[in-house]
Amino acid sequence: MRVLVAEDHRILARTVATGLRRQSMAVDLAASGDEAERMCLLTDYDVLILDRDLPVLSGDEVCRRLRELVDPPRILMLTAAGGIEDKVYGLEHLGADDYLAKPFDFAELVARVRALSRRAPKPPPLVLRHGGICMDRDRREVRVDGKEVDLTPKEFAVLQRLIEAGGDAVPHGELVRSVWDEHLDPRTSAVRATISRLRGKLGAPDAVVADTGEGYRLWR
Incomplete structure (x- = not known):
């Protein structure tokens, strides 16, 4: 948001x-x-x-x-x-x-x-799912195959945007605009570092795929 x-x-x-x-x-x-x-x-x-x-x-x-x-x-x-x-x-x-x-x-x-x-048009549901990932937006909880995963606010926001994309790629620039703020240099490694940590916490190095020239997406 x-x-x-x-x-x-x-x-x-x-x-x-x-x-x-x-x-x-x-x-x-x-x-x-x-x-x-x-x-x-x-x-x-x-x-x-x-x-x-x-x-x-x-x-x-x-x-x-x-x-x-x-x-x-x-x-x-x-x-x-x-x-x-x-x-x-x-x-x-x-x-x-x-x-x-x-x-x-x-x-x-x-x-x-x-x-x-x-109140915005077509708001995302409070509980989002993708494969074995279950995200409760209201409780700020994420579970992978039933096991709770502790995410930082940025990791949570990135994962939410990726789940909302339904497996489609989310451009790097869109993640910067929706998760960070105007002061973040788009050339920074902050997004890549957050994705790397997210992969580790989700328990799979290929949980988040980097599509060259497209952005990032969750493994289908």
Whole structure:
């Protein structure tokens, strides 16, 4: 899942980003409204966590503009104004998909982000299977032939994308965009290293196949 956090409070933004990355999400940051709008026009985000009080361009205006797109991201608005009237205004007049008042509990934020991602067209099922691999996305568990396998957040996210592809190749660049964030150099060996560790944990060196010029796929 690709998430953009638009928040000008640096400590809060970094804290939220770190927490979401530990939940196997790819997270980018924007510190102003104009930057958030530009990034949403360039990247297909699943969810935008949008602070209403942003510099240059307010979160309200960003929300209004993004709602004009054919396929806008799901928008979770954050604000210090948590009154009923504020929530109604954000949901009905600005077009936000959800609304969370500050301060908030991080577990609730994660739950709301996941709920928003499930509203996207044809969301993947909570339990994914491929051969002897069984992935429970809700519990963050993976089992191979019934035996639980401990994966890091990145390994989990890569495996999820490969299972969703149903045995078809997933391009290297797509893995970078969907699992990592904008700061990862596409020439880095991070993807290959993650694939290598994943093969070892799945218990088979050919569990993930590298197709030259195509990307990576799970063994059929």
